[in-house]
Amino acid sequence: MGNNIFYCITLYDYQMLSIILFFIGLIGVSLSRNLIKILISLEFVINAVNLLFISFASYKSEPSYLGYTLVIFTTGISALILAVGIYFAYLIYKKTGNIDVIKIYNQYKEIDKC
Amino acid sequence: MSLNSIFFMIFSVILIFSSIASLMARRMIYTLLWAMLVFLMVAGLFLVQGAVYNSMVQFLIYVVAIPILIGVTIMLINQKQQNKGLFYGRGKYTLWILLGIFSLIIILGDFLSMNNIFFEIVKNCSVYVNSYSDLFSISRNLLGVYPVLLLEFAAGIVLTIVGLSYYGK
Incomplete structure (x- = not known):
């Protein structure tokens, strides 16, 4: 690595970057109350995994296009997940009047007790 | 470069x-x-x-x-009510729990790399193998392997316990 700041970028750096993005997305999923913000931070998690796939595919010694091909499918499927999730969030908003998760939980908690 | x-x-x-x-x-x-x-x-x-x-x-x-x-x-x-920030109330102590779990995962990877299991898996598909050991090499050269591992485990467990204890309040 040496004393130079601009050392050669290795697979390790991409792995650490994708781990950091994964944990930021995990914090966003677990801590945020807004439904749409939860869905966006879920996309961060999926993007971190895609970045890891691409870095493994491009740092391999032999040329392999399996990782590149897999990432295209995961991109499409994650867009589909987001579309369905956004639709459910809109339905929940039309039924309950807000998209705050804890308020929705408190509304339905009283119904379950009856 | x-x-x-x-x-x-x-x-x-x-x-x-x-x-x-x-x-x-x-x-x-x-x-x-x-x-x-x-x-x-x-x-x-x-x-x-x-x-x-x-x-x-x-x-x-x-x-x-x-x-x-x-x-x-x-x-x-068209939401009128604004969100509170991300770290509110008791939820802000979840950050400590996540930090503890993250450090425990890194320690587990370090423990696997000592036994050369992790290296053997990675060696076939990566170009620069030696860069995996750069992160912990400084601490190992200063203190040796086992005291560093004990300190890392202690730090991860303390972070997790502190987060859990504040989360319960």
Whole structure:
């Protein structure tokens, strides 16, 4: 690595970057109350995994296009997940009047007790 | 040093900053704009690694299609009440729990790398194998292997216990 700041970028750096993005997305999923913000931070998690796939595919010694091909499918499927999730969030908003998760939980908690 | 490393550093710094900023934003439209920047930087990182087609697909789906979908939904919802920030109430101690779990995962990887299991898996598919050991080599040379592992386990367990104890209140 040496004393130079601009050392050669290795697979390790991409792995650490994708781990950091994964944990930021995990914090966003677990801590945020807004439904749409939860869905966006879920996309961060999926993007971190895609970045890891691409870095493994491009740092391999032999040329392999399996990782590149897999990432295209995961991109499409994650867009589909987001579309369905956004639709459910809109339905929940039309039924309950807000998209705050804890308020929705408190509304339905009283119904379950009856 | 090459041009790719400079682009990697620029893209990664913008990526981490904007992903944190999108979680800390109070209005939903600012969350969406920062998230668009995150997805654009991921597309740039794909382009740095040479995956041109993946970068194009990433740009078309995440920077063009999905923000339209979320933006229309934000317009339909028209939420008057603003969000509180990300770290509120008892939820802010969850950060300590996540930090403890993250450090425990890193320690587990270090423990696997000592037994040369992790190296043997990675050696077949990576170019620079020696860079895996750079992170913990300084501490090992100073103290030796086993005291460093004990300290790391203690730090991870203390972080997790502190987070759990505050979470229960």
